Amino acid sequence: MRLFYAIFPPKAIQQALVPTQEALRHYKGWKLAPPEQLHITLLFLGEVHNEGLEHVSQVGRTVARSVPPFEVRLGGTGYFPASGSPRVWFVKAEGEGLEPLASGLRRALPEFERAERFHPHLTLARKKGPAPRIGPQVLGLRFQAKAVCLVESRLEKSGSKYEVLEVFPL
Template identity: 70%
Template sequence: MRLFYAIFPPREVQAALSQAQEKLRGYRGWKPSPPHQLHITLLFLGEQPPERLPELRRIGREVAARVRAFEVELGGTGYFPPSGSPRVWFVKASGEGLEPLAAALQQALPDLKAAPFKPHLTLARKKGPAPRVGPLLMNIRFHAKAVCLVESKLERSGSQYRVLEQFPLG
């Protein structure tokens, strides 16, 4: 099972972000992320055996319980990589609980080699040669209330996400 921990914004925020994705119209090569799948990845777990699910659920529950609900701010857009040919168009995320959540999950799972945490929501991925869309400033806020354990299935049409469990923040 391909898994990750994430925070999903509320539907109204997903709808506002889908309006930002409209900027991609007329720009060939970009594939927008489906609005209902927009999320902030806290820790990518990669392929995990189903037998490990009870442990991953316990860790998610324990870590989420130690962090109080907090406000997330979505700021400006950017690219990975920051220069050269872009592969990902994203919006930056910040909030007092993001770093503690990501760090606590990583500490609870020392066997995973995680990339440095860069809080963001992926708005689109490059499908082929694609120009850079001009910068946008979102200035959107929402309250993070839960951490989710998510399964990602790679399909021909793109990744499909299924929330396996939500863990309320403390």
């Protein structure tokens, strides 16, 4: 199963991001992320066999307990990559606990370590065809991060479907 650790904002924040996403709705090259799937990925694990599930669950529980609840600030929008043809439109996330959570998970699970640096963000849309860049938007939204989730991502024809397998309180 494809797994990742994430922080999900409250439903009110997910819904507050919908008007921002609307700026891209009329461009056919962008596929908007469903509001209920908006999240901040702390570590993407990829394929994990059933026998490894208990280990990644225990790591999530331990790392989450090491960080107290904290405020997450959603600031301005940006693109990956920063120049050239964009593939992802995101909103930057900041918060004292994001880096300690991400680095704690990476240290505890070196077999899943990725070469790329951790860039805390929440993906608003993904490119699926020719897609223009729109100007930056500033959101200024805030929420309290209270838990880390272990999430299964299933690839379907209509797009990825997420199921929260476990919630680890901070």
